[in-house]
Amino acid sequence: YVREKIGFTLVLRENVKPGDIKKLQEKLSDSKFVKSTRYVDKETASKELTQQLGEDFSGFLGYNPLFESIEVKLYASYTKTDSLEILEKKFLTYPQVKEVFYQKDLVQVINQNIRKISLFVLIISALLTIIFIALINNTIRISVYSTRFTINTMQMVGASNAFIRRPFIKKSLLLGFYGAVIANLILTGGIFAFRDELVGLETPESMQNIGLVFLIVIVLGQLFSWVSTLFAVNKFLRMKFDEMFY
8 A cells, every 4th residue: 555655756748748748648558567657747746835834825826837747656566676766767768758756765665664664574473373373283282182082992893993083174164164263353343343444454365364364374274283183193193002001
């Protein structure tokens, strides 16, 4: 959301025909890296600058010194420093364009802060994932440990390992699914509670990402439960009867 607020101002040459301006704007809008464009004529530019300055500068000068321009907003993936430099050179090749402006210092600060925040979130997420895996694994081990004698009895009467594992895996997958659903409900509640602070989440792309997160939570919940149960049951399937007392 923040990156897509970054954009270029393409200052147009004097006496550019309206048809040429329209063609340029259409060409920009059709580009894969451009999210939106906005044409600003001299009068609109003068009004906006007057609002920012708080006084009518054109009345003082006696004329309007501003040029026509096109404001270009980019998709987030094209707002990194190297991409912006390439796009700046590309825009300057258009015959209608006189100059290209964008806030280089602001772009650098934004990209640095996003990298720092992303790294911090990644580290926290990795640590929490390790903790959750350990908790799930230990809980399932304790659950299977309480039925170790039942497992041994089933082996003694000739039950196959796959037959013994089946009910444990079904139960763990069901619990993993319930856990994932509860986690997604908590995520949904958090997003709803902080919807005013989480600006930009209502876009189609963001909704797709949120849906992907929900799907990953369900898949990982099933995967962690299945793997932990498999290892725990296999451990007791290999145990001898005397070892089960320790």
